[in-house]
Amino acid sequence: MNEIGFLSALHRPGTLVDAGAHDGLLTLPLARLPGARVLAFEPLPSAFARLSAACAGLPQVTLRPEALGDAPGRAALSLPLLDGVAQEQWASTAKDYAGFGPGVGVRRHEVAVIALDDLALPDVTAIKVDAEGAEYEVVRGARDTLRRCRPVLTLELEERHREGSTFAVPAFLDALDYVTCFALEERWHPVAALDRATMQRASPDPSMFAASDPYVFTFYAWPRERDDEARRLLPGGTG
Template structure:
C-alpha cells in the first residue's frame, strides 16, 4: 500500500492538502482525481519555484509557499548539504543537522508558518503529510479541521527525524477518534505494533542511507466511522 493508492481508493470530491509538496510528485496525480482541489504547501523557495512551474495552468492546484504548524509565525527550515549537494527531501523545521562532521553542512532558511485551521476549510477530504519530523505540529494546527471534516490521512513518521513521533502522532489521532495503521506483508497493522528496533532502524545522518529491512515509515489514518471501508483495501485488513 502506498500513499497514492490509499488516497485514490478512499477519495471523495473536495479539498485535498499536500503538506511538503516539494516538486509535486503526489500533488499532480491527486489533482486529477474527480472533483479534487489541492492545496500544496511547500515552504522551501527553490522547491516551491519548481512546484509552481509544474502546476502552472492547472486550476485544480493552489501552490502555497508556507509551512504548516501549530501557530502562525516564522521558523527556521534546515536543509542538509552533503558533500556540497543539497538534500532538499530532508529539509526540516525540527532538526538542525549539526554534529555530523565536515561532510555534512546545512543551509538555514526562514519560512512563514500558518495553521491549517486558519483556512477554515469545510470540505477537506484527505491530507498527505511529509514534514520531516514536524507532523505533530501540523496536526495540532489542524485539530478543528480534522474534527469538522474527517479527512483520511497519509503520514511519513520517522524516529530518525523526531524521536517519539511514531508514538505521539498516533496517540494524538486516537484522541480524535482516528485509526492509525501501517501496511506490511499485505495486512494492516496498528501503529502500536511497530517494533522500532527492527522496523525503523536508520541513522539521522543524511549522509548515511543504511536502514532496517523492512523500514516502515508510511502510516495511514482514517476516521473510525470509515474503518470497514479502509480495512477492506488490504486482503488481511
C-alpha cells in the same frame, strides 16, 4: 499499499491538502481525482519553484510557500548539504542538522508558518503530511479541521527525524477517534505493532544511508467511522 493508492481508493470530492509537496509527486496525481481541489504547501524555495512550473495551467491546484505548523509565525527551515549538494528531501523545521560529520553542512531559510485551522477550510477530505519531523505540529494545527471535516490521512513518521513521533502523532489522532495503521505484507497492522528497533532503524545523519529491512515510515489514518471501508483495501485485512 502506497499513499496515492490509499488516497485514491478513499477519495471523496473536496480539498486535498499536500503538506510538504516538494516537486508534486503526489500533488499532480491527486489533482486528477474527480472533484479534487489540491492545496499544496512547500516552504523550500527551490522546490516551490519547480512545483509552480509543474502545476502551471492546473486551476484545481493552489500552491502556498508556507510550512504548516500549530501556530502562525516564522521558523528556520534547515536544508542539509552533503559535500555541498543540497539534500532537499531532508529539509526540516524540526531539526537543525548540527553536530554531524565534516561532509554535512546546512543552509537555513526563514519561512512563514501557518496552522491549517486558520484557513477554516470547509471541505478537506484528505491530508498528506511529509514534514521531516514536524508532523506533530502539523496535525495539532489541524485539530479543528480533523474534527469538522474527518479527512483521511497519510503521514511519513520517522524516529530518526523526531524521536517519539511514531508514538505522539498516532496518540493525538486516537484522541480524535482516528485509526492509525501501517501496511506490510498485504496486511494492515496497528501502529502498536511497530517494532521500532527492527522496522525503524536508520541514522538521523544525512550522510548515512543504511536502514532496517523493512523500513516502515508511511502510516495511514482514517476516521473510525470509515474503519470497515479502509480495512477492505488490503486483502489480508488486519495483522
